[in-house]
Amino acid sequence: MSEAEAKSKKTGRLCNICNQNRAALQRRKTQQQMCRECFYFAFEEEIHRVIVENRLFKPGERVAIGASGGKDSTVLAYVLSELNRRHNYGLDLFLLSIDEGITGYRDDSLETVKRNEIQYGLPLKVVSYKSLYGWTMDEIVKEIGLKNNCTFCGVFRRQALDRGAAMLKVDKLVTGHNADDIAETVLLNILRGDIARLGRCTLITTGEDGPIPRCKPFKYTYEKEIVIYPCHRYVHFVL
Numbered sequence: 001m002s003e004a005e006a007k008s009k010k011t012g013r014l015c016n017i018c019n020q021n022r023a024a025l026q027r028r029k030t031q032q033q034m035c036r037e038c039f040y041f042a043f044e045e046e047i048h049r050v051i052v053e054n055r056l057f058k059p060g061e062r063v064a065i066g067a068s069g070g071k072d073s074t075v076l077a078y079v080l081s082e083l084n085r086r087h088n089y090g091l092d093l094f095l096l097s098i099d100e101g102i103t104g105y106r107d108d109s110l111e112t113v114k115r116n117e118i119q120y121g122l123p124l125k126v127v128s129y130k131s132l133y134g135w136t137m138d139e140i141v142k143e144i145g146l147k148n149n150c151t152f153c154g155v156f157r158r159q160a161l162d163r164g165a166a167m168l169k170v171d172k173l174v175t176g177h178n179a180d181d182i183a184e185t186v187l188l189n190i191l192r193g194d195i196a197r198l199g200r201c202t203l204i205t206t207g208e209d210g211p212i213p214r215c216k217p218f219k220y221t222y223e224k225e226i227v228i229y230p231c232h233r234y235v236h237f238v239l
């Protein structure tokens with residue numbers, strides 16, 4: 001009996017990649033049994049391949065990460081700063097947070113982003129609706145009620161991200177939209193019959209004709225894996 005087989009007998013299933021450590025999960029994407037370390041590496045390197053194959057960045061570029069304090073953008077900030085170091089992308093990375101002024105919601109997640117600023121050593125810029133538009137979301141809701149407030153907020157946030165990115169003088173803005181988000185948007189656009197948006201919503205980079213293009217490095221990343229990844233990677237976010 002080989003050493004690996006003996007170990008497998010003692011500890012249960014072995015990782016299909018290193019054939020040394022105990023498998024901690026099975027990846028739905030590839031059906032492989034993997035230990036934690038091999039999963040982290042595969043997860044990160046897949047994102048690296050997406051970045052390289054789609055030529056998302058050029059050396060020396062300034063890149064803002066849209067940081068909401070939620071799982072997707074927090075994992076994105078961590079992975080991107082790791083890959084920037086590991087593969088010498090030569091990027092200047094920044095965290096950009098929009099404070100919509102929603103008491104009990106954004107104030108909590110902003111605390112997470114401030115922690116990430118220190119942990120990952122990335123400069124943070126917070127831009128508020130109040131400073132840009134003179135209104136917080138709480139004040140807008142008081143005025144217009146709860147109906148349609150998500151539409152207002154979505155339009156304002158999009159513009160606020162563009163304005164924050166311009167203040168930071170960045171070349172690109174990246175967001176944590178993942179494969180599940182994109183699948184949802186595709187279905188929504190089919191149901192709405194919005195052919196123009198249907199074509200655009202699957203692009204990995206948009207706004208190339210405008211001042212600051214936006215990229216989605218998690219375009220092919222499953223939400224489930226983004227949730228698993230931080231569990232043991234010391235990545236902290238708000239759910």
Ligand SMILES: Nc1ncnc2c1ncn2[C@@H]1O[C@H](COP(=O)(O)OP(=O)(O)OP(=O)(O)O)[C@@H](O)[C@H]1O
Nearest residue numbers: 066067068070071072073074096097098175176177
């Ligand atoms: N207030 C914000 N400030 C900065 N970026 C934001 C903000 N809200 C959303 N974003 C960006 O847009 C992406 C998609 O936002 P969405 O509201 O759909 O949240 P999500 O899918 O839950 O992502 P997350 O887990 O990062 O919050 C986020 O990953 C982030 O990059």
